[in-house]
Amino acid sequence: MKSSSCASLLASVVGLLMIPALTQVVQAQKTEDLVIAQRAIRETEEVKGDRSPSIAQAGLLNADKDHYFDVVVNGEALNRVEVECVNFHELDDVQVLNPDSGETIPHRTDFGFEEFAVTFDEAVPVGQTIRIVMTGSSVRGVTTGIIVPYRVFGNSDALGNIPLGTALVRGAAEK
Secondary structure, eight states: OHHHHHHHHHHHHHHHHHHHHHHHHHHHHHHHHHHHHHHHHHHSTTOOOSOOOEEEEEEEETTTTEEEEEEEOOSSOEEEEEEEEOSSEEOSEEEEEOTTTOOBOOEEEEEETTEEEEEEEEEEOTTOEEEEEEETOEETTBOSSOEEEEEEEEEETTTEEEEEEEEEEEOOOOO
């Protein structure tokens, strides 16, 4: 009886020692299957890109008088950009430029209370970067020592309205 109890105990111990090794094999197989599935999705023609348009950078221009942010157009062409200006933001005008060439991108700007929307004459194609410049920007007349967040949304035919991110513009330090 002692030998069968020892054999059972030994079998139980060996079984417990084997569980982590078997778990690692199963996890490795699941990871490999996931990588194969992701690769297949990327290679499918239905997917035009695995990224969406997004904010690339933000800052100050023209002796700190103008705020700007860049949008990198990935995945889908953009028809429209909507911007929520928080903190009682004031501005004179909105320009949309190609940051590489400085050329103006044809658009229409519609202003609302603490928001504006830029509708492009032609959709901005994938791979292009656009710069949205808010000229004469201030918050309650203050231009220095402030941080201004802009909530930015994009619109494309395939994606509808999607958040692109928050552009934070840090005003120059007070002198």
